[in-house]
Amino acid sequence: MPVTKLKDFSRWSHLGFDGKLTFYKPRDIPFVTYKNGMPCHEANMYIHKLLEDGLKYQTILTYANCIVALVYHVESATHFNRFSDLTDATFRLFIQGMQSEKHPNCEKVKSNNRVLEVGIRCLKFLEFVQECHGLKLFIGTDKANAITVVETTHKISFEGSRHKKEVTSTSHLCLQNIN
Amino acid sequence: MRKNKENNQKTILATEALLLEIIKSPDGFKNNDGLVKVLKSQGGLAKYKDAERHIGAVAINTVKSLSELLLDDGFDGFERLRINARDAIEKALIGKIKKSTTEVTRQKLVSTEKTLAITQQSNFLLNTVIKEMRAHLKAMALQDGTDEERLKRYKDINKKVEAQLNYVNYGEV
Numbered sequence: 001m002p003v004t005k006l007k008d009f010s011r012w013s014h015l016g017f018d019g020k021l022t023f024y025k026p027r028d029i030p031f032v033t034y035k036n037g038m039p040c041h042e043a044n045m046y047i048h049k050l051l052e053d054g055l056k057y058q059t060i061l062t063y064a065n066c067i068v069a070l071v072y073h074v075e076s077a078t079h080f081n082r083f084s085d086l087t088d089a090t091f092r093l094f095i096q097g098m099q100s101e102k103h104p105n106c107e108k109v110k111s112n113n114r115v116l117e118v119g120i121r122c123l124k125f126l127e128f129v130q131e132c133h134g135l136k137l138f139i140g141t142d143k144a145n146a147i148t149v150v151e152t153t154h155k156i157s158f159e160g161s162r163h164k165k166e167v168t169s170t171s172h173l174c175l176q177n178i179n
Numbered sequence: 180m181r182k183n184k185e186n187n188q189k190t191i192l193a194t195e196a197l198l199l200e201i202i203k204s205p206d207g208f209k210n211n212d213g214l215v216k217v218l219k220s221q222g223g224l225a226k227y228k229d230a231e232r233h234i235g236a237v238a239i240n241t242v243k244s245l246s247e248l249l250l251d252d253g254f255d256g257f258e259r260l261r262i263n264a265r266d267a268i269e270k271a272l273i274g275k276i277k278k279s280t281t282e283v284t285r286q287k288l289v290s291t292e293k294t295l296a297i298t299q300q301s302n303f304l305l306n307t308v309i310k311e312m313r314a315h316l317k318a319m320a321l322q323d324g325t326d327e328e329r330l331k332r333y334k335d336i337n338k339k340v341e342a343q344l345n346y347v348n349y350g351e352v
Contacts, residue, residue, distance in 0.1 A: 006300055011307065012346065015339045021346055031299050039302050045310045048303075132310065134317070 002072075003030045003064045011051065028057050030064040034075045042083055043067050046128050066121035069098060083129045084138060087146045092174040095119050099178070112178050119175045123149055127170070150176070186235055191245045193234045194224065195257065201264040205271035215272075218265040221258065259286075304347045308340060 010026040032043035050060045073094045074083060101109040130138040139147040150171045155164040201208050208214055217227045225239045246257040315336050
């Protein structure tokens, strides 16, 4: 039961002038639990954040399926049990664990590109966790952080337009060595 | 044509009443061999005729569509009534229930899944409440206004949280 689907979930938007809650249109949302069935609060809060950003169900589901790998890793780890206990070394271990996962017929469970995708998505999720819990020095570009990320900016140019869009992408040292 | 429709609707309601009566007091019906046979299948029950109770023979599809329209629980509820009535008569005949275990397990599974979905939904909503309250908390800590403003803001937020908790607990707005 990794990621379950909540059908026709309606969430509130604001309190109206008549003192009643106003709701958005009901829609399906994913719901993340640990392997033992306990709901994972951080992940579900992240899903709520994605909902507020206005993403569609399929997109959120894709993201949730990426995050669930990290959720399981944190659950099965013996020496720490919270997301905020993650460090550079344990994150590297998580990535390497994903790379070495094999099917019984010796095929890789996740391809290199998939590992990259999951890793980057998890970094974004951890940034959210830092913001949500109000943590200090957990994840960031500075060396003092427990998880040091590398931010690179690159420009995307559009055909037929002189203007370029600047995009910042987040990565980690151990993700840059893949391939 | 209209007369026919009316009769069909009457049939459904009368059949429901009959089933409820059977469940309540199966002893009065256990010697009615025709009825016992009829309760064994969906189609059989649809074809059942009883002039006294205003029950006429209808097609199974009519039963399905009309029960969705007329009964609170729809066709599923109707089907559950039939199975319960059948079990009640069997119990009266043999003295103990010979419920099929697959049916019991299926019913249990359905109800458990329903509770799980409700629990997960309320968990998510409570999660949302926590997240939003934390955001408000941070905003309160960072704001620079008079005490009155802060109090007013607190009252607004409190009202909102109350409404949200009402919704989570009772499903009311």
